[in-house]
Amino acid sequence: MSNSLNIGIAGLGTVGASVVKLLQDHADLLTARCGRPVNVAAVSARSRNKDRGVDISQLRWHDDPMDMTRDADIDVVVELIGGEDGVAKALAENALQAGKSFVTANKALLAHHGTALARIAESNGSQLSYEAAVAGGIPIVKAIREGLAGNSLSRVYGILNGTCNYILSVMRDTGRDFADVLEEAQKMGYAEADPAFDIDGVDAAHKLAILTSLAFGCPVDFGNVHVEGVRDVSALDIEYAEELGYRIKLLAITNKTENGVEQRVHPCMVPEGTPIAHVDGVFNAVVAEGDFVGQTVYEGQGAGAGPTASAVVADLVDIACGRRTHAFGIPVEDFGPPQPAAMSQHQGAYYLRFMVQDRPGVLADIASVLRDEEVSIESLLQRARSPEDPVPVVMITHETQEDRMSRAVSAIGALNAVLSKPTLIRIEHL
Amino acid sequence: MSNSLNIGIAGLGTVGASVVKLLQDHADLLTARCGRPVNVAAVSARSRNKDRGVDISQLRWHDDPMDMTRDADIDVVVELIGGEDGVAKALAENALQAGKSFVTANKALLAHHGTALARIAESNGSQLSYEAAVAGGIPIVKAIREGLAGNSLSRVYGILNGTCNYILSVMRDTGRDFADVLEEAQKMGYAEADPAFDIDGVDAAHKLAILTSLAFGCPVDFGNVHVEGVRDVSALDIEYAEELGYRIKLLAITNKTENGVEQRVHPCMVPEGTPIAHVDGVFNAVVAEGDFVGQTVYEGQGAGAGPTASAVVADLVDIACGRRTHAFGIPVEDFGPPQPAAMSQHQGAYYLRFMVQDRPGVLADIASVLRDEEVSIESLLQRARSPEDPVPVVMITHETQEDRMSRAVSAIGALNAVLSKPTLIRIEHL
Numbered sequence: 128m129s130n131s132l133n134i135g136i137a138g139l140g141t142v143g144a145s146v147v148k149l150l151q152d153h154a155d156l157l158t159a160r161c162g163r164p165v166n167v168a169a170v171s172a173r174s175r176n177k178d179r180g181v182d183i184s185q186l187r188w189h190d191d192p193m194d195m196t197r198d199a200d201i202d203v204v205v206e207l208i209g210g211e212d213g214v215a216k217a218l219a220e221n222a223l224q225a226g227k228s229f230v231t232a233n234k235a236l237l238a239h240h241g242t243a244l245a246r247i248a249e250s251n252g253s254q255l256s257y258e259a260a261v262a263g264g265i266p267i268v269k270a271i272r273e274g275l276a277g278n279s280l281s282r283v284y285g286i287l288n289g290t291c292n293y294i295l296s297v298m299r300d301t302g303r304d305f306a307d308v309l310e311e312a313q314k315m316g317y318a319e320a321d322p323a324f325d326i327d328g329v330d331a332a333h334k335l336a337i338l339t340s341l342a343f344g345c346p347v348d349f350g351n352v353h354v355e356g357v358r359d360v361s362a363l364d365i366e367y368a369e370e371l372g373y374r375i376k377l378l379a380i381t382n383k384t385e386n387g388v389e390q391r392v393h394p395c396m397v398p399e400g401t402p403i404a405h406v407d408g409v410f411n412a413v414v415a416e417g418d419f420v421g422q423t424v425y426e427g428q429g430a431g432a433g434p435t436a437s438a439v440v441a442d443l444v445d446i447a448c449g450r451r452t453h454a455f456g457i458p459v460e461d462f463g464p465p466q467p468a469a470m471s472q473h474q475g476a477y478y479l480r481f482m483v484q485d486r487p488g489v490l491a492d493i494a495s496v497l498r499d500e501e502v503s504i505e506s507l508l509q510r511a512r513s514p515e516d517p518v519p520v521v522m523i524t525h526e527t528q529e530d531r532m533s534r535a536v537s538a539i540g541a542l543n544a545v546l547s548k549p550t551l552i553r554i555e556h557l
Numbered sequence: 558m559s560n561s562l563n564i565g566i567a568g569l570g571t572v573g574a575s576v577v578k579l580l581q582d583h584a585d586l587l588t589a590r591c592g593r594p595v596n597v598a599a600v601s602a603r604s605r606n607k608d609r610g611v612d613i614s615q616l617r618w619h620d621d622p623m624d625m626t627r628d629a630d631i632d633v634v635v636e637l638i639g640g641e642d643g644v645a646k647a648l649a650e651n652a653l654q655a656g657k658s659f660v661t662a663n664k665a666l667l668a669h670h671g672t673a674l675a676r677i678a679e680s681n682g683s684q685l686s687y688e689a690a691v692a693g694g695i696p697i698v699k700a701i702r703e704g705l706a707g708n709s710l711s712r713v714y715g716i717l718n719g720t721c722n723y724i725l726s727v728m729r730d731t732g733r734d735f736a737d738v739l740e741e742a743q744k745m746g747y748a749e750a751d752p753a754f755d756i757d758g759v760d761a762a763h764k765l766a767i768l769t770s771l772a773f774g775c776p777v778d779f780g781n782v783h784v785e786g787v788r789d790v791s792a793l794d795i796e797y798a799e800e801l802g803y804r805i806k807l808l809a810i811t812n813k814t815e816n817g818v819e820q821r822v823h824p825c826m827v828p829e830g831t832p833i834a835h836v837d838g839v840f841n842a843v844v845a846e847g848d849f850v851g852q853t854v855y856e857g858q859g860a861g862a863g864p865t866a867s868a869v870v871a872d873l874v875d876i877a878c879g880r881r882t883h884a885f886g887i888p889v890e891d892f893g894p895p896q897p898a899a900m901s902q903h904q905g906a907y908y909l910r911f912m913v914q915d916r917p918g919v920l921a922d923i924a925s926v927l928r929d930e931e932v933s934i935e936s937l938l939q940r941a942r943s944p945e946d947p948v949p950v951v952m953i954t955h956e957t958q959e960d961r962m963s964r965a966v967s968a969i970g971a972l973n974a975v976l977s978k979p980t981l982i983r984i985e986h987l
Contacts, residue, residue, distance in 0.1 A: 427850065
């Protein structure tokens with residue numbers, strides 16, 4: 128086994144245990160695919176004796192994962208601890224500086240420090256790999272970095288958070304409200320006890336920042352991602368979306384515009400006939416659009432021990448085979464400058480819902496605010512309810528600019544006859 | 558440019574011209590991605606002076622493409638001529654024997670000679686790459702070979718022929734018959750003047766044979782692909798499929814069973830709720846299922862100059878970056894034996910349609926044949942028509958074995974009251 132690839136795994140949660148299991152179960156297959164064994168040389172975790180469903184008794188144990196970065200026998204450090212700073216960051220820096228490969232599933236780490244880590248990797252001739260950090264089992268990092276390398280990409284977007292997609296799917300299927308479905312998702316283990324990171328869109332934004340750098344060859348720029356989560360999506364809007372031929376999805380979108388690169392995570396109305404409209408439950412999907420290839424779509428499980436382990440091992444196989452890549456497709460020194468487009472300049476169509484008093488002149492007031500901002504209406508729905516209830520006025524606008532739309536919605540929200548905060552959901556032409 | 562990757566392109570049809578255009582348009586981008594220029598050093602085609610929309614006046618011209626395999630300045634031969642034998646095969650053999658990389662979009666060549674060519678590549682330390690040969694712009698070869706390399710795959714299937722998918726999609730949308738839609742597709746350029754290769758399933762079978770070898774690490778075994786095309790799919794069956802919650806797609810499927818590896822191309826009923834049911838028009842899609850990753854889905858344009866050029870250049874980028882792979886994921890010497898499963902042993906559910914005389918006892922006769930073959934019926938549809946017309950009897954069976962089903966269908970077809978050849982469409986559980 129002198130030519131084996133020796134890896135050290137930091138973190139033995141469900142993903143870490145699954146990586147160990149995969150490497151054990153498929154040892155022969157991987158040796159054939161790599162031409163050499165991929166060998167777990169050492170592991171590190173908080174507790175040595177916890178039952179993880181895999182046998183780690185024969186593996187070298189480190190109480191301090193940092194020891195693995197100093198171990199000459201270890202070729203690759205696999206980081207499955209998580210967190211944007213602390214141990215994960217120190218492990219990455221030390222492993223890469225020591226000329227070791229560093230493989231991680233840590234999207235927060237890369238969203239915050241991706242460019243800096245890529246630079247350390249390049250200076251030291253080491254490999255930084257992170258297939259597992261974006262969309263779990265879907266080999267989307269490889270697809271964009273290598274499979275579509277002949278293209279200039281114009282837009283990459285997707286469903287990058289399974290928790291949000293699960294909640295929105297159940298809301299649509301059952302007509303139930305957000306809070307109710309979230310509670311159930313928490314009980315079933317599809318949402319964390321503290322769900323904010325997922326449902327407020329931060330997790331998807333981390334992944335998007337990574338995809339943007341890969342797609343457009345620019346620094347990872349998490350700070351300029353516009354982020355909105357799914358807390359405000361209501362059963363009523365899902366119902367209207369259906370009626371209008373749309374589904375509501377939390378999309379993460381990065382696209383080139385004449386103003387620069389937009390990065391945004393927010394609920395979207397997507398047309399019923401598009402592939403992404405049918406990606407339900409905990410599945411993730413990514414769409415990448417290139418000038419020669421056109422539209423390509425990738426779907427799979429975005430999280431979970433098995434899919435994440437599959438992605439980690441794909442990186443290990445590349446390393447074992449000597450297949451090297453720049454972390455974000457091109458050398459950091461060739462990165463263009465970040466060119467964040469202001470969200471206020473975003474161009475798009477919008478779904479609006481206002482809850483109004485059922486009295487003469489309300490629609491005229493709303494329409495005149497929109498006219499003043501030069502927003503034109505493509506379609507409008509207003510249905511009678513019982514006279515004492517607020518009436519929903521629902522409209523789809525033609526394409527306009529975000530700042531005009533924001534001003535109009537604020538002004539409409541301030542009208543006396545408008546009884547609650549207006550709802551605005553962007554429509555994405557896919 | 559001393560370190561440039563120098564390529565020779567044989568064949569300047571629409572794909573060849575698109576490869577030249579891509580390499581010209583994205584020269585700077587590719588240099589950044591590869592760390593060196595990717596340079597078209599020479600071209601060869603039938604006619605030198607044809608207008609192809611790209612400038613080839615500065616490129617070295619060879620009347621005989623074989624000269625490129627003898628040209629020490631050329632690192633990679635790109636074959637875009639086509640055909641399973643003749644020039645394409647000789648080019649492949651000579652280029653690989655000369656230690657050059659060989660990149661091709663030629664599925665027929667690989668389906669017939671893939672194993673032999675992979676062996677030549679390995680003996681000579683040369684690279685055989687063919688991303689463009691399967692599913693055009695979708696980077697599915699890379700996904701299976703590298704992205705899912707941590708998995709043992711159990712099944713790979715997909716829509717691999719855009720012509721058939723286009724015809725079936727239009728038939729479903731319009732209710733029109735096969736012959737009528739084929740004629741229109743030919744006029745629109747979506748089907749060839751001689752459409753047999755596509756509509757009889759041969760093109761999809763070529764691609765499937767390649768995917769099987771990649772997925773399961775066995776020789777390319779085109780001879781054992783069970784092939785049926787779409788000529789017999791009728792508007793009536795599409796209508797019934799719809800009613801029963803299915804869509805009819807021409808699928809190419811390779812899966813491991815207890816009897817060996819099944820490779821089959823035939824019309825399938827796929828459940829309405831599955832991703833592949835919604836892949837319409839000229840789009841292709843591939844689903845790959847692995848033990849750790851679960852189900853992954855890939856969609857994109859399966860043909861056309863741009864998508865195919867994108868795939869060719871992805872291979873060139875890998876070569877320029879020094880990223881090497883075995884043609885089919887593992888060395889030929891590690892291939893398991895081919896283990897073709899007999900189609901007669903196939904297990905599955907079936908859609909059956911019989912056109913019968915409307916008289917007492919017919920259903921009893923049909924049912925007793927099925928009972929004798931131990932085929933049980935899951936659901937049955939029979940609707941009254943005008944008394945003088947044949948009545949369609951439509952049924953979905955529970956899972957059974959192909960040879961039982963074949964015998965039963967033959968016996969039923971021989972009944973006096975059964976007025977035309979029975980229709981059988983396999984149902985695929987996805």
